[in-house]
Amino acid sequence: MLGLPISELFGGPVREGVPIYCHPQNGSSIENTVQHVRAIVDTGHEALKLDPWQPKHEEESNGYLSGKLSAEAERLGTERVAAIREAVGPDIEVLIDCHGRFDVPTAIRLGKALEPYDIYWFEEPAPVESIHALRQVRDRDGLPRASSRFARIGSVVMLAHKQRLKVYCASPLNYRPRGRVHTCDMALDTS
Secondary structure (H helix, E strand, O other), rough: OOOOOHHHOOOOOOOOOOOOEEOOOOOOOOHHHHHHHHHHHHOOOOEEEEEOOOOOOOHHHHOOOOOOOOOHHHHHHHHHHHHHHHHOOOOOOEEEEOOOOOHHHHHHHHHHHHHHOOEEEEEOOOOOHHHHHHHHHHOOOOOOOOOOOOOHHHHHHHHHOOOOOOEEEEOOEOOOHOEEEEEEOOEEEEE
16 A cells, blocks of 8 residues: 555564574474474574474364373374484474464373473463463463464463463454455564
């Protein structure tokens, strides 16, 4: 409309770039995941995000989630994160996305298992609709949180105030002609 970059409307740019993260391929072996993350780091990325428990959510195929994982899946996910941390070293940010799939006891176990690996954020360890569940998980592990891009803004404000919400992930909608909707994911660091 005005022909200006949006940063100019807010007084000018405040940084030269925006940090981004990349996803390694889901569902591969630990060895293949390590190859993927090394390739990501070799391209200059300084952060990666993954669900280390995929594809171990077999129950998703029938549309019902119990909130639990098998002991084997929990172990495999932790081993995957340990191998990633060892491969990329301490200077690469590792972001974990749980997709709101876990019940409180499972989320707590997973969070505690990942504490030694210097996780940058532990996104949606429990359903985002349950502030109570998220608070219970927060009170029992030491990992920083990221909100869901699907969380309502009121929930995000409460999480930021009451919890250790490190990053708010947003998907602002961009409406296009003929009813098409596009989203653009972005993360706002609240720390």
